Amino acid sequence: METINTTKNIMIVGVGGQGTLLTSRVLGGVMLQAGYDVKVSEVHGMAQRGGSVVTFVRFGEKVAEPVVEEGQADVLIAFEKLEAMRYAHYLKKDGVLILNDQRIDPIPVIIGAAKYPDDIIETLEKANNVIKIDAAKEARKLGNDKTFNIIVLGLAARYMDFSKEEWLKVIEETVPKKTIEINKKAFEIGYEMYSN
């Protein structure tokens, strides 16, 4: 049972309504296509109404547990800054945090009962390998706000060992037909933002 060590753990966190479910479907599809065993675990129901949402994606030769536990994530994809901070401790020591530089105030902040933390990015950078992206800006340039999640995924793809073609093929099979072209473009934008 040495396969446990080869299992990779990906997490997608964000705010209900940001499209974490679609992103996890693409991730799962790519891994299955590459011949891996895959498990994806999502949260539905009440939490989706603007609450904090988290999706786990695990792949390897044989995957048992469907969730990623604290200190286990290889890649943490955060669609929102506060959510990145909430789940940062799920990252492994050498894990990568793909952070979309967007702020969405939670209700305690809106009604003045709590303060949105300052300097989230600076704080996280002290302890983690943080890759920043302003995907909302890129999505607006592309002409469809909704594609920001696929732009983030394009950048995150650089931290997983699959070819661009594999990703684009699964995007084509997963997203609604009318949005295939724009989502493929969105993916390429994120993919090209990688600098090393």
Add this chain to the structure above:
Amino acid sequence: MIKKQIMLGNDAFARGAWEAGVKVSSAYPGTPSTEISESLAKYNEVYAEWAPNEKVALEVAIGASYSGVRSLAVMKHVGLNVAADPLYSASYTGVNGGLVIIVADDPGIYSSQNNQDTRAVARAAKIPVIEPSDSNEAKEFMKFAYELSEKYDTPVIVRSTARLSHSQDVVDLMDRIEVEDKPYEKQISKYVLTPGNAVNRHVEVLNRNIKLQEEGSEFPVNRVEYNDLSMGIITSGIPYQYVKEALPKASVLKLGLVNPLPKKLIEEFASKVDKLYIFEELDPIIEEQVRSWGIDAVGKEIFNVPGEYSVNLIKRVIKGEEPNIPKSYEVPGRPPVLCPGCPHRSTYHVLNKLKLHGAGDIGCYTLGAAPPQSVLDTTLCMGSSISTYHGMEKAKGREFTKDWVAVIGDSTFMHTGINSLTNMVYNQSTGIVLILDNSTTAMTGHQDNPATGTTLKGDHTYQIDFSKICKAIGVPNVEVVNAFDLEGLTKTIKEAREKEELTVIISKAPCALLNKEVTKQYKVNKDLCKKCGACLKPGCPAITKLEDGKVFINDTMCNACGLCFSLCKFSAIELEELQDRRTYL
């Protein structure tokens, strides 16, 4: 060649029902079970419907079974309480065509009002329970459940949990088994539960349970994995996956039949391992039975957490390892909120201004208990708002309840609220019942109900009219108001409070998420904004206060409901027509 596909647990349950040859399915939506019915509705060979509640759903499935076809009812754990009446008696009548009830528990309480262990209900009703551990088993065990149902003449519960229902993994797609309809035979001693017949059926049920317990040890859904014999673990469902991850070398008895327990198999396994653990989420159902057979086992005294289990839990309490977890940050919570443009926000704004207490119910509008709405004082179970409100009036009189209203959604009213309203009329209650009609069952993901005019299969149907129903029951005052008409709603409620008789107010506007395309939005004219904060009060997530005290409307979130526009006294909020249609996130 077998086709492999990655599939959500709930889609796999539906696929399993289809492959098993199911012809009729009835359900009421409830997280985490909802997608099963939506998925099943896509198969042409299956008649699938939304029923107004779980009791109706189960009775529909029982009727289909009596007539001789394989049938299904689907619900969440609390739904099984509503369906308990037909459930306990269907155990006595048995089946003709196979009858399966999928019940999804929610051990993490992600979207429920309590925690319950369906195995406990099944034990009391003496109904066998099958529990899969992944999507492929979800599909395959469905077929086994139908065989079991027909062979042993019993309804069968297939138990899921939120984690199984909402995890995707790889399944092998197979063809549908074409099951021939069974002939119907009149059998009064079996299907008519008069006391005389029930006495005999009770004996049959007890014998069936003993037979299942004996023969269950041979069922292919159970699996013994002998490995290192110093440690043996009995488990089932999703907890099995945690065991495999944390203790790959341990011996495991993975139970697929969790009621009645396969005693011989468990005794044999227990005799071969040095130390026996029982790893089950929620109640110690397996543990207490195994111990009662004189077998020494460790369970809840170390796995003493109320919610979902984990790999880290096993590592801590069995291996004595402290997992290497980095320090977490203190951050503000992000509880679920009413969406931008939600009509409930507008209704609650009025109720809040009138300083009214609300007897609440189950749905998105349960969020009206939290600040800044802060209207609801109670939320118990489906349909309870109206009856608890009535109880308060009977206990403390009209003086007490004149500061109260009952608040219930359209689908919940059809579910069981209507019974309670009948009771208010019959027993001469006064007061105000608000039906928040957003034309959908929103919280579970926008399912249709008898008041939406569409069936689960997408067919057009008669749309039940709340106003007519309330009048037919005998409610003396029935008013319909647009949920965004703040003045109209305030006036209607104030007038109703003066009356010494019952008023139903239907506060109507569609759920904001039903409108997939947004063609306009509101924006703030910063020159006119006086920083008064009136628009911030209802807590719309699309509105943010900037550092200079002025407000900003997030253009990717605004759904143009106009509530902030109505509240701004300085005309600082302006409507903007969008050139490109935007799809709501």
